[in-house]
Amino acid sequence: MYKEIVSGRERVAVVGLGYVGLPLALEFAKWVDVIGVDVNEEHVAKLWKGIDPNGELGRDSFEGRRISFTSNPAELKGAKFIVIAVPTPVDKHNKPDLTPLLSATKSVAKYLKKGDYVLYESTVYPGCTEEECVPVLEKLSGLRFIEDFKVGYSPERINPGDLEHSLQNTIKIVSGCDAESLEEIAQVYELVVKAGVHRAPNMKVAEAAKIIENTQRDVNIALMNELSILFNRMGINTFDVLKAAGTKWNFLPFSPGLVGGHCIGVDPYYLVHKAAELKYHTQMVASGRFVNDSMGGYIAKQTVKRLLVAGNRSAVQERRPKNGVENGEKSGGAFAHGDESALQTFRNLRVLVMGFTYKENVSDIRNTKVADIVYELKSYGIDVDVIDPKADAHEVAEEYGIEMASAASGVYNAVILAVPHTEYRALKADDFASLMVEGGLFVDIRGIRREMEGHFRYWSL
Template sequence: MYNELVSKKEKLAVVGLGYVGLPIALEFARKLSVIGFDIKPERVEMMKKGIDPSRELDSEAFKGCDIEFTSNVDDLRQAKFYVVAVPTPIDEHNLPDLKPLLAATRTVGQVLKKGDYVVYESTVYPGCTEEECVPLLEEISGFKYIQDFKVGFSPERINPGDKVHTLTTIKKITSGCDAESAEEIAKTYELIIEAGIHRASSIKVAEAAKIIENTQRDINIAFMNELSIIFNRMGINTYEVLEAAGTKWNFLKFFPGLVGGHCIGVDPYYLVYKAKELGYHPQIITAGRFINDSMGGYVAKQTVKKIIAADKNPKESRVLIMGVTFKENVSDIRNSKVIDIYNELKSFGIQNVDVIDPYADSKEVREEYGFETTSDPKGKYDAIIVAVSHDSYLKLEEEWFLNHANNDCVFVDVKGIFREKINRLTYWSL
């Protein structure tokens, strides 16, 4: 397979061209002949023009690439090696939503040929690839697993907004269904991954490795968030405590904050789901998820308390929320926990809540969450919440906030980025 791809006798296809799939497709297209497939024609048209719909890559990233963008399933028949990189979200009950993954698997199954390879990058619970995807590939294609086609798993490690730790500079885990496929898949990825490849012993091990990467971070951040709740009651600043504790060489550098997005805020639920299926109810993972999912509401409640302490009526108060994306310097609003702050403020009867964000698309916010962002602050506010630490916010001085603040304005600094700058406003942070 590897030799056929390198000689361009065969093509590689990437199914799903979001924040994970597009960078992979473009990197492979510098070495191989690639088909980039996405189910949304409007996204495909943008990419044909050298535009990344996710706004992560600039037009230069498209240059020098041997790639054909398409939304036509029949075009996938030209490929021999398929990389599936579609979202794996959770539903309203925090259960795995495999619909996008299984839909992509059905698509590949329709065009699968004898001798083809299918590699999954989508984060799943251990066992999902072989228990859910492989049987579907067999059913639709009529071929036998391993005998007629090979499957592998190579978990994505894309970090949105990070210009240092990029696709090629992060070590990649690869795996296959047998020794031959494991080696062929590893060699194929070695074409583009400068940091090197870790060959996992099995597909299930590779799946498990990915799921615990984000679960570990989730638990550590949950610990920081719980500490921030405790220290708030003690009247001490969490960041000052962490700064002091961080002087020890083996103290782990984690901080409190909102845990959203489509990785850390989602992946642990996949592991919880599988554990319960096996008859084990995970304690630490579930507790971490509960704490982190509650932090948006906690921030809002603390804001309302401060407003009331300033002898103001919450229902008559105006609040500005700065930032709505799930993390700094990205445009992605999926599973943003800033929404929990907004909704909780509304539940207290605060009707005048303005949201600004230089990265978020107001139309997308309206479609996803039912309200629109504004381009700039409007008038003066009784509370200003800096919810996302975008670089453009870091440059602001206290005078800027004072110009948009009513008397006794509450300044809520979720990430603690202004604790050395704010002196004339009522300051609070996690």
């Protein structure tokens, strides 16, 4: 199979041309013939013009590539090695939503041929590929797993907005359904991954490896967030503590902050789901998710408290949550809104939120926790403006019901640096000061502009 692909007799197909699938397809297209498939026709039309709808890749990434784009899954008949790279989100109850994955699998199954390989890159719980996807492939294709077609799993490790760690220089985990498929799959990926591949013994190991990569990071950030809440009560600066602790060689450099997006803020729920099926409660993983999901509301409440203190108003009383995490519940009113004079105070406050995407220097707004900050502030009647040079205002309105401002307007009682895009990092103290009333509050969530502390009222996690 590998020899047929490199000789040009067979082609690679990538199903799902988003943040993961498109870079992979274009990298393969440097070396072999590729079919890029995506259900979004507008998306496909832009790709033909050399435009990445996600804004991650420039036109030069398309030049000279041996690739065709289509929204017609029937084109998969012309491919031998088919990679599925579609989102695996969670539903409103934080349960795995396999709809995109199974939909893509059905499309592939209809055109599956003897000798084909199907590779999954989407993040799933251990066992999902064999338990959920393979039966669909068999049923709709009428072919037999292993005998007629092979399946493998190679988790994506692309980090959007990261120019240092790319597909080419990040070791790729590969796995197959048998020894033969493992070697064939490894050889194909070695075409594009110059850092090399790691051959996992089976697909479950590869699936588990991916999901704990993100779960480990989620839990570590949750620890920092919880410590930040505690240190805030103690009057200790979290970043001073981390700087001091970091002088020891084995201290891990994690920092507090918002955890959103399609990976770290989602993947642990897949592990929690699988554990529940096995009658095991993942206390640490689930607790970490709770803490991180609570931080947007916590930041908003801390902002409100500081604004009220500045105005010598005390009409807001804290209500302790039952679970013991200070102000840790999601938006919905951890404070009991006071009398009419207090409400009028809220209505007179203006807050500017700078950045809305789930992380800096990307346009992706999926599962952004900045939305929780905005919702909580608005629940007090505060006038909130949201700006972001990367986010699409139409998408934000459609997904979150939040109308973005095209630019800051006038002055604000508080400015929240929610997402430190490069454009915001370049701003000087005077630039931020010009946005605030005298005595205004600067909320630097991640503490990346700590030098501002001496210029005006300042708070960070």
